[in-house]
Amino acid sequence: MTRARLVNAFAFLDGPDPAVERRRADGFLTVFLIVFGTEYVVRAIPKWPDLPIPYTVSVALIMALSVAGLRRAWRRTAFLGLAAVHLHVLWLEFPGSANHAYLELFICLLGAFLDVEHPEERRHLLRAARWLTCLVLFYSGLAKVVHGYWFHGEMLAHQLKFSYYRPVLGLLLPGTEFERLVAFTAQVGDGPYRVENLPFVVVSNAVYLLEMGLAVLLAVRRTRPVAVLPALALTVAIEAGAREFFFGLVFGNALLLFTRRDTNTPARWPVAAILALLVAIRLGLVGRIHFT
Amino acid sequence: MTYRVKRACVRLLLLVLLLWPPVHAGLVSFYDLSAWKLSGWGMYSQPRPKDVGMEVYGRTAGGGDYDQLTNASPALQTEANAFLAQHQWLGRLTRPDAFAAAIRHERPDWEALRIVTFRSHMEPDTGMIVLRRTEFDYPPRAPEEPR
Numbered sequence: 001m002t003r004a005r006l007v008n009a010f011a012f013l014d015g016p017d018p019a020v021e022r023r024r025a026d027g028f029l030t031v032f033l034i035v036f037g038t039e040y041v042v043r044a045i046p047k048w049p050d051l052p053i054p055y056t057v058s059v060a061l062i063m064a065l066s067v068a069g070l071r072r073a074w075r076r077t078a079f080l081g082l083a084a085v086h087l088h089v090l091w092l093e094f095p096g097s098a099n100h101a102y103l104e105l106f107i108c109l110l111g112a113f114l115d116v117e118h119p120e121e122r123r124h125l126l127r128a129a130r131w132l133t134c135l136v137l138f139y140s141g142l143a144k145v146v147h148g149y150w151f152h153g154e155m156l157a158h159q160l161k162f163s164y165y166r167p168v169l170g171l172l173l174p175g176t177e178f179e180r181l182v183a184f185t186a187q188v189g190d191g192p193y194r195v196e197n198l199p200f201v202v203v204s205n206a207v208y209l210l211e212m213g214l215a216v217l218l219a220v221r222r223t224r225p226v227a228v229l230p231a232l233a234l235t236v237a238i239e240a241g242a243r244e245f246f247f248g249l250v251f252g253n254a255l256l257l258f259t260r261r262d263t264n265t266p267a268r269w270p271v272a273a274i275l276a277l278l279v280a281i282r283l284g285l286v287g288r289i290h291f292t
Numbered sequence: 293m294t295y296r297v298k299r300a301c302v303r304l305l306l307l308v309l310l311l312w313p314p315v316h317a318g319l320v321s322f323y324d325l326s327a328w329k330l331s332g333w334g335m336y337s338q339p340r341p342k343d344v345g346m347e348v349y350g351r352t353a354g355g356g357d358y359d360q361l362t363n364a365s366p367a368l369q370t371e372a373n374a375f376l377a378q379h380q381w382l383g384r385l386t387r388p389d390a391f392a393a394a395i396r397h398e399r400p401d402w403e404a405l406r407i408v409t410f411r412s413h414m415e416p417d418t419g420m421i422v423l424r425r426t427e428f429d430y431p432p433r434a435p436e437e438p439r
Contacts, residue, residue, distance in 0.1 A: 010303060095329050095381040102331035106305065113298055120295055128302050132309065136333050139313040143334035146317045147327055148416040150337075158339045158414065184421075186339065188412050191420035242336070 013130040013219060014123060020262045025116045025126055027265030029079075030070060031253045032107055034268070036082065037066025038275040039246045045282045054092060061085045069111075079111030098292075100247040106132055107250075126257060133254040134215045137231065141211030153195035153204040157181045164243055164290060172200040210234050218258050228258045243291040245278060324383030324426070338414070341380055344423070345410040346372055348395060350402030358406055361395065368394055379409060384426060392430045405430040 015021050040062040044051055051059070062085055069078030086105050090097045107129065114125040149155040159165045160181045170178050177197055184190040195201060214234065217227035232255050239248030249271060256263040280286040309331075316332030319325040326341050327334030349358035364372065371391040378386045388407050395405055406429050413424040 010306065095378065097329065099329065099331055099333055099335050106309070109305070110302070113293065113301065118295070121298060124299055124302050128306060131306050135306075135309055135313075139333035140335070140337075143313070143317060143327055143332065143337035147320065147334065147337040149339070149414065152419065154414065154416070154419045155336060155339065157419075159336075186342070186412065186421060188344070188421050188423045191414070192418055193414060193421075194419035 010127060010131070012221075013127050013134070015126060015257070016221065016224075016260055018119075018123075021122060021126055022116065024257065024262040024264050025122050026072075027262055027268065028126070028129065028253060028257060029075065029111050029116065031264055031267055031271050032104075032111070032250065033066045033069045033078075034272060034275060035246060035249045035253065036104055036108075037063050038279065042246075042278055042282045045279075055089070058085050058089050072116075076112055076115060079108050083108035083112050098247075100244070100250060103132065103136060103247075104250060107254075129254055130218075130257050133251070133257065134219050136251070137211050137218070138215035141208040141213075141215070144208035144211070150204050150208055151201075153197075153200045154193040156200065156204050157193040157195050158184075158186060159242075160184075161186050165241060168241060169200070172203055173197055207234075207238070218255075224258050225260060228255065231255050231258075243289070245274070245291045249274065319385065323385045324424075325385055326381045326383065329381045338416075341383075342412045344412050346376060347408045347410075349406040349408070350395070350399055351404040351406075352401050353403040358404075361399070365398060368398060376409070379426075380411075388428055392428070396430075 015024065040059045044055065044059045047055075062082060065078045065081040065085070068074045069082065083105060086101070086108055090101055090105065093101075110125050110128050114121040114128075116122045116125065144150040144155070149158075156165075156169060160169060160178075161184065166178075166182065173181070173195070174197060177195065181193070181195070184193070195204075210230070211234070214227050214231045217223040218231060232252060235248055235251055235255060239245060239251070253264060253267065253271070256267055277286065278291065281289055281291070313332050313334075316325070316330060316334065317327075320327045320332070320334065320338075324341075327337045328340055348361040348364070350361060351358050361368075368391070371394040372388075375386070375388040375391045379388070392405055392407065395407075396402065406427060408428075409426045411424045411426070412421050414421050
């Protein structure tokens with residue numbers, strides 16, 4: 001009985017139309033490969049040519065394997081290689097790796113062990129990727145509640161130490177309060193970071209409520225169609241604010257798995273264009289924007 | 293690998309990922325682990341931890357007051373940095389054992405060691421940035437022993 005319920009729970013996130021699932025799985029893995037491969041290169045550019053040898057080798061391998069993975073016949077082997085190299089980098093950087101590096105590892109493992117050509121395995125791959133997406137979204141919101149820095153806008157106020165948060169968050173604060181918070185440099189004795197201004201507090205609380213709420217709405221098949229666009233909009237807003245473009249692209253690609261039609265495949269070109277822009281920015285060819 | 297084994301592995305992975313974040317939140321609360329790392333999905337749930345300093349004290353076999361270590365050698369500084377890089381994210385889940393061994397090697401006259409780390413931390417109740425102090429004693433201090 002319990003086992004049957006567990007199986008049903010896993011099946012809860014199956015797509016509405018099995019006919020599009022193959023193309024969707026292909027599109028999802030392709031977008032992931034181009035984002036993942038480019039991410040390693042873009043992160044290496046500022047450290048070049050002083051990048052330590054293990055990282056140089058990792059970047060070269062990740063690039064080659066990401067390109068190889070675009071060919072369907074080599075995909076699973078490429079994903080296995082990507083998982084191994086990425087795991088090695090996680091090990092080298094432990095415990096400092098970002099959470100999204102773990103998400104990427106899980107996706108690499110799914111791509112390595114599950115065969116998209118096999119209908120049952122494809123179903124499991126998409127199911128697992130959707131579950132991962134809901135878990136990340138829900139727990140991101142829940143962690144904000146548990147640790148208690150979002151009820152009075154403390155965390156957002158703290159982020160004002162970074163200049164790139166100021167144009168947007170500044171719109172929510174009266175001038176004197178904005179100046180008070182911007183004057184802090186997160187040194188011992190700074191504060192209080194608590195904010196009384198209502199619009200700021202509402203936005204702060206809306207973030208975790210939306211994260212948790214949208215995760216639940218995405219999980220329920222009936223409410224899924226209405227939750228996808230707001231979830232994408234929330235991801236764009238958060239990741240654009242935090243300038244975490246690579247996590248935004250990986251997570252946005254995962255969110256597209258919840259749309260009725262296959263949107264992952266057509267997303268390849270806009271994603272490729274964004275990545276080309278990020279490479280150009282990192283090379284100093286276009287503008288100067290900080291991002292991770 | 294058969295389909296059944298793969299299916300079981302995927303289910304196990306998802307189950308672990310479902311259960312890990314609450315455990316992670318507990319480790320953050322009780323061991324000062326960073327919410328930002330280790331796949332607990334707590335990024336941006338709290339300000340990033342920032343180690344702001346470390347002090348090392350030692351006491352000779354005769355007893356008396358602790359003396360502060362000054363002018364640490366490059367080898368000790370390397371060990372200290374290696375520990376702080378871990379401590380910043382793992383909090384009290386990590387101990388400076390290798391660093392303590394390196395100190396003992398340079399100061400064999402010290403019978404007891406105390407390594408103190410300082411980290412800036414925002415108090416959720418007040419929204420103030422305060423200094424959080426963590427002490428590591430070698431040998432470990434008995435609960436009733438005064439500082």
